[in-house]
Amino acid sequence: MTATILDGKATKDAIFAELTPRVAALAERGITPGLGTVLVGDDPGSHSYVKAKHADSAKVGVTSIRRDLPENTTQAELEKVIDELNADPACTGYIVQLPLPSHLDENAILERIPPEKDADGLAPISLGRLVLGKQGALPCTPLGVIELLRRYDVPLKGANVTVVGRGITVGRTIGLLLTRRSENATVTLCHTGTRDLASEVARADIVVAAAGSPGLITPEMVKPGAAVLDVGVSRVDGKLAGDVAPGVEEVAGHLSPNPGGVGPMTRAMLISNVVEAAERAAG
Ligand SMILES: Nc1nc(=O)c2c([nH]1)NC[C@@H]1CN(c3ccc(C(=O)N[C@@H](CCC(=O)O)C(=O)O)cc3)C=[N+]21
Secondary structure, eight states: OOOEEOOHHHHHHHHHHHHHHHHHHHHHTTOOOEEEEEEESOOHHHHHHHHHHHHHHHHHTOEEEEEEEOTTOOHHHHHHHHHHHHHOTTOSEEEEOSSOOTTSOHHHHHHTSOGGGBSSSOSHHHHHHHHHTOSOOOOHHHHHHHHHHHHTTOOOTTOEEEEEOOOTTTHHHHHHHHTSTTTOOEEEEEOTTOSOHHHHHHTOSEEEEOSOOTTOBOGGGSOTTOEEEEOOEEEETTEEEESBOTTGGGTOSEEEOSSSSHHHHHHHHHHHHHHHHHHHHHO
16 A cells, blocks of 8 residues: 655645635735744754745735844844834734744743734644634644545644644644644553653554654554555754654555645645635725
């Protein structure tokens, strides 16, 4: 058996094609969504993600506002930029690219993002609303995983989902989305303290690998026919490596590769969040 590839790039393009007329409809009412990005430092990976987000915005007609700051930016300088975006009516939503350099207080910055301008659901108030099941911005990577599964008709209701990794952008939050009544999945969250990772993965109908540990998920672990999503990414000898080892495509029923899987979906969900927030604000 060879897994059906969950093609995140093609799915992102399909989502953009759906968003473009919605942005045009907003434009007719005099509304232009504007996505801001705040990037501190010169990590090449972060730079290429941010660049891609601006290209995405342009593609669907969303204005973009870019704030690139040097590595040695102080907390006060960064807070000033955040306050400017908060006050700028052209910026309807924005993200602070994570991780921030270690001398900066990341949580204090995220606290400063008002929920109505939070484009990727990582500000504390948005995360709290997610826990409470209240309307708010939702995290883009978990949304991307769910949307990709939905578009390939991989059933979530009642599915056993094993998530590997407890980072804030994926592992910690995806269970909150998957266990909503609208998804109704059963979620197991694994991490470095998990006693028997192989048996937790073997039980799963869907595996979300978001540990950032190259090749962690091997073919022997995976239940034949399961859907496997490779979300983790690390650099090994300068090359990008996912969490899913070669050979899993022979066992899995569906596989989202890395690159070309959840990464582009994350970007699609960011633009979708910004468009949806603008529509909601317009009434
Ligand atoms: N506040 C915040 N929100 C984020 O959503 C966020 C973040 N910080 N910090 C870093 C991670 C990482 N991330 C990616 C987005 C797109 C790709 C992506 O599109 N990747 C392509 C190609 C990547 C390449 O070739 O360089 C792919 O997977 O095919 C990857 C990674 C968003 N993140």
